[in-house]
Every structure is written in C-alpha cells, then in structure tokens.
Amino acid sequence: MCLPSRNATAQCPSRRRAAGMIAGCVGLAALGLLACSREAGRPWIGSPFPAFVLPSADGTMHDSREYAGRPLLINFWATWCPPCRREMSDLDTLNRTLGRKGLQLVAISVDGDRNLVREYVLREALGLTVLIDRDQQWSATALRVPGFPTTYLVGRDGLIRDAWIGARAWADPATQAAIASRAGMD
Numbered sequence: 211m212c213l214p215s216r217n218a219t220a221q222c223p224s225r226r227r228a229a230g231m232i233a234g235c236v237g238l239a240a241l242g243l244l245a246c247s248r249e250a251g252r253p254w255i256g257s258p259f260p261a262f263v264l265p266s267a268d269g270t271m272h273d274s275r276e277y278a279g280r281p282l283l284i285n286f287w288a289t290w291c292p293p294c295r296r297e298m299s300d301l302d303t304l305n306r307t308l309g310r311k312g313l314q315l316v317a318i319s320v321d322g323d324r325n326l327v328r329e330y331v332l333r334e335a336l337g338l339t340v341l342i343d344r345d346q347q348w349s350a351t352a353l354r355v356p357g358f359p360t361t362y363l364v365g366r367d368g369l370i371r372d373a374w375i376g377a378r379a380w381a382d383p384a385t386q387a388a389i390a391s392r393a394g395m396d
Contacts, residue, residue: 212291212358254373259284259364260352264318264341267328272341277314281393282364285317286343286355289330293377294359298334300380305338307386311395315339320346320358363392 259282262274285301287294298317305315315338319327322345331340349355353362356375363372371392379385390396 212288212293255370257370258368259362259370262341262343262348262352264343264348265324267319267324267331267340267342269324272316272339277316277364278368279366280312280314281366281395283308283313283315283361283389283393284364285315285359285361286320286349286353287317287359288320289326290321291358295330297359297377297380298336300378300382302334302336302338303381304386304389307381308390308395311390313389313393313395316341318343318349320344320349320355363389365394 259274263271265271283304285297287298289295301315301317305313309315317336317338318341320343321327324342324344327340327342343349346355359375359377361374361378362370365371372389387396
C-alpha cells in the first residue's frame with residue numbers, strides 16, 4: 211500500500227515500514243483508539259459516498275450524479291504507486307466482466323500531472339473510466355483516503371457497501387462474484 215502524499219513524486223514506503231505501520235494500526239485498533247467511522251470523518255460502510263465533479267484524463271468533467279442508480283466501484287490510485295499499477299490490469303478485466311452486468315468502474319488518479327495519467331492509460335490500453343483528483347484536492351478532504359490503492363463499492367442507493375485498502379486480485383472469479391453479490395447484481 212502507498213501512503214497519501216501531496217507530492218506527485220512520493221514513493222511507497224518500504225515493506226518493513228509498511229509492516230510496522232500495519233502492526234501499529236492493528237495495535238491501536240485493538241485498544242479501541244483507531245476510529246475508522248463516520249465519527250472520525252471517514253465515510254465507510256453504510257455511509258453515503260461523497261459527491262464529486264472531476265475531470266477525466268482528456269479534461270472532460272464527470273459528475274457523480276452520472277452514476278446515480280447504478281452500482282459503482284471507485285478505485286483511488288496513482289502512477290507513482292507500484293501496487294496501484296500492478297492491479298490496473300485486473301481492474302480493467304473486472305470492468306469488462308462486470309460492466310456488462312451494470313457495474314460502473316471509475317479509477318480516480320491522485321497524480322498532479324494529468325498528462326502523465328493520460329500517457330499511462332494509453333500505454334496500458336485501459337478501457338475503464340479514469341478521472342483525476344489532482345494532488346488529492348478532493349479525496350484528502352471528502353474521504354481522507356488512508357492509502358493507495360483504496361477501493362470503495364457503492365450501491366445503487368449511493369451508500370458505501372464495502373471498502374478495501376491495498377491491492378486486490380480483481381480479475382479473480384471469486385472476487386468478482388463477491389463484488390456482484392455485495393452490489394446487488396446477482
């Protein structure tokens with residue numbers, strides 16, 4: 211997992227540092243000191259997903275209202291984040307598979323350079339919708355995204371159904387079946 215940074219050239223922490231951070235978070239959670247809830251200002255399961263208006267890599271503006279009434283998977287990522295880049299192909303596969311069944315997938319890059327994102331999307335031939343939250347201007351305040359990649363599953367009702375921090379095997383049939391079930395698509 212990569213940690214949020216306002217610096218587009220930031221790199222992921224080393225595995226040792228990440229493991230230490232995870233252990234620390236688990237310890238704090240066990241003590242009841244780590245609040246990951248609405249009270250802490252983070253939208254989680256059962257909370258409404260915050261509205262957004264963000265540009266795509268080509269500059270076209272997208273409003274969250276475009277996705278109303280449809281299940282939505284929103285992935286926050288960055289080109290400087292190795293786990294994010296590794297899972298993009300799987301997300302593209304998931305988009306092709308579950309997109310036919312009604313799931314809308316949106317990948318929101320937090321890079322500061324729109325051209326860098328556009329080049330990456332073209333080079334990887336990604337068919338999913340890619341929006342840009344330049345330097346985390348929206349996600350840092352509306353969601354307080356804890357790290358990258360982070361993915362939210364939003365139901366037809368606009369409520370967050372699930373959230374995952376870290377990379378996942380999105381192309382795995384069992385993962386896809388679980389997402390379809392949680393999104394009410396079965």
